[in-house]
Amino acid sequence: MRYSQDHKAQTHQRIIKEASARFRKDGIGATGLQPLMKALGLTHGGFYSHFKSKDELVEKALQEASDQVDGLCAEIFAQENPLHAFIDTYLSEWHQTSPHEGCPLPTISSELGLRGHPSPTSDAVLIARLNQIESTLKDNSADEAIVIMSTLVGALLLSRSVADAEFAQRILDVTRDHLKQSQD
Amino acid sequence: MRYSQDHKAQTHQRIIKEASARFRKDGIGATGLQPLMKALGLTHGGFYSHFKSKDELVEKALQEASDQVDGLCAEIFAQENPLHAFIDTYLSEWHQTSPHEGCPLPTISSELGLRGHPSPTSDAVLIARLNQIESTLKDNSADEAIVIMSTLVGALLLSRSVADAEFAQRILDVTRDHLKQSQD
DNA sequence: TGTACATCAGTGAACGCGCGTTCACTGATGTAC
DNA sequence: TGTACATCAGTGAACGCGCGTTCACTGATGTAC
Numbered sequence: 001m002r003y004s005q006d007h008k009a010q011t012h013q014r015i016i017k018e019a020s021a022r023f024r025k026d027g028i029g030a031t032g033l034q035p036l037m038k039a040l041g042l043t044h045g046g047f048y049s050h051f052k053s054k055d056e057l058v059e060k061a062l063q064e065a066s067d068q069v070d071g072l073c074a075e076i077f078a079q080e081n082p083l084h085a086f087i088d089t090y091l092s093e094w095h096q097t098s099p100h101e102g103c104p105l106p107t108i109s110s111e112l113g114l115r116g117h118p119s120p121t122s123d124a125v126l127i128a129r130l131n132q133i134e135s136t137l138k139d140n141s142a143d144e145a146i147v148i149m150s151t152l153v154g155a156l157l158l159s160r161s162v163a164d165a166e167f168a169q170r171i172l173d174v175t176r177d178h179l180k181q182s183q184d
Numbered sequence: 185m186r187y188s189q190d191h192k193a194q195t196h197q198r199i200i201k202e203a204s205a206r207f208r209k210d211g212i213g214a215t216g217l218q219p220l221m222k223a224l225g226l227t228h229g230g231f232y233s234h235f236k237s238k239d240e241l242v243e244k245a246l247q248e249a250s251d252q253v254d255g256l257c258a259e260i261f262a263q264e265n266p267l268h269a270f271i272d273t274y275l276s277e278w279h280q281t282s283p284h285e286g287c288p289l290p291t292i293s294s295e296l297g298l299r300g301h302p303s304p305t306s307d308a309v310l311i312a313r314l315n316q317i318e319s320t321l322k323d324n325s326a327d328e329a330i331v332i333m334s335t336l337v338g339a340l341l342l343s344r345s346v347a348d349a350e351f352a353q354r355i356l357d358v359t360r361d362h363l364k365q366s367q368d
Numbered sequence: 369t370g371t372a373c374a375t376c377a378g379t380g381a382a383c384g385c386g387c388g389t390t391c392a393c394t395g396a397t398g399t400a401c
Numbered sequence: 402t403g404t405a406c407a408t409c410a411g412t413g414a415a416c417g418c419g420c421g422t423t424c425a426c427t428g429a430t431g432t433a434c
Contacts, residue, residue: 003397003410011410026299029213032387045391046411054388109345110294115210118347126342143358147339150359151331154338158310161293163302171330178331182366187377187430195377216420229424230378238421 012050014040020061020068024107025100028058028117058117065104066125073132083136083148084180090152091176096159096168103129105149106157151179196234198224203245204252208291209284212242212301242301249288250309257316267320267332268364274336275360280343280352287313289333290341335363 018040022031033054034044051057072089079085089095095102104125112122126149133145155175159168202224206215217238218228235241256273263269273279279286288309296306310333317329339359343352 043412049410109341113345120347123347146355146358147362150338150342151335154334157293158334161297163304163307174327174330175334227379233377
């Protein structure tokens with residue numbers, strides 16, 4: 001059945017948004033197209049009138065995640081102490097328990113690169129974040145931005161992977177304190 | 185056919201070793217038991233006379249990876265400047281391109297915890313490394329060990345995920361320099 | 369020591385399942401007359 | 402304005418494939434006599 005004017009564009013966007021969340025929560029490989037479409041009240045066959053393959057969706061969903069994070073970061077970096085605000089949010093309980101709406105780097109980095117979906121889009125996500133961090137540093141140190149981002153990504157990844165909840169919290173707390181006080 | 189004395193124990197160990205390498209290289213979910221057994225010159229049916237499920241193998245393979253890394257670290261931490269040696273090795277070109285024989289944390293952390301295989305074994309891997317780092321620090325700071333480990337894991341993960349090889353190398357170099365000079 | 373038997377690591381076909389993808393079809397809408 | 406037709410987003414069955422797992426079987430070895 002044919003749908004009204006912009007119905008297709010809306011559905012297209014709904015698929016990308018849902019995929020973007022699921023890829024971040026469960027990983028790309030573990031996310032099936034069938035369950036994804038079903039969750040949107042659609043049948044899986046229709047997928048291919050929107051995308052030519054799962055890989056194309058991965059690319060679009062990665063871009064969507066990047067845009068979402070850009071939106072969140074716009075607010076965060078507008079605050080009084082942008083770097084502290086970013087660190088606090090990145091290592092917050094919200095981010096720890098909400099991979100589906102947070103930074104894609106700790107969740108899907110391991111599926112990118114050599115391991116599967118090499119794409120300049122994923123590099124762009126990282127670079128965007130690095131540039132934002134760099135702009136808050138006194139000496140505009142690109143190197144320091146890389147270290148800060150590595151630490152944030154590592155701490156969140158480890159925190160999410162650990163079975164002991166108290167230990168998980170400690171990783172976040174300790175790293176947050178360190179990063180904030182290592183600023184001169 | 186029945187095999188000589190310790191044949192089973194040998195095969196058992198071969199399966200664990202191969203799995204340990206493949207889980208680290210490709211991830212747990214992306215590693216099939218059929219290809220794994222075939223690579224060892226065995227048929228997949230025989231798998232279940234060694235393990236009761238893939239999950240059991242995951243646990244054993246994680247332990248094996250942990251033991252392997254313990255062995256490597258024993259040598260590294262015996263060097264003159266143990267922490268510098270550890271940082272150098274962790275962020276080396278060898279480790280970047282050899283996930284299958286390196287630290288399991290950057291490669292399979294994202295499949296542990298909430299996302300699939302919660303297990304105290306994985307916590308143990310992290311804790312072992314933290315204790316070793318802590319023992320090299322002047323004030324035996326457990327907190328600082330957590331930050332260092334987070335930074336190492338994050339940098340290696342990002343370095344491996346990035347499409348641009350020069351950028352990948354830069355992440356390693358910059359992080360290595362920072363960690364080594366941040367020691368007082 | 370030589371023979372008969374029990375063991376059980378490994379074989380290979382088969383199970384149901386979910387995956388990504390294809391495809392003939394449907395039917396409400398937009399368009400043309 | 403009213404009717405006939407073309408469009409095409411979405412349907413749902415089917416494709417081949419690899420997954421984890423099961424199972425009846427094999428046959429060289431270790432054991433018992």
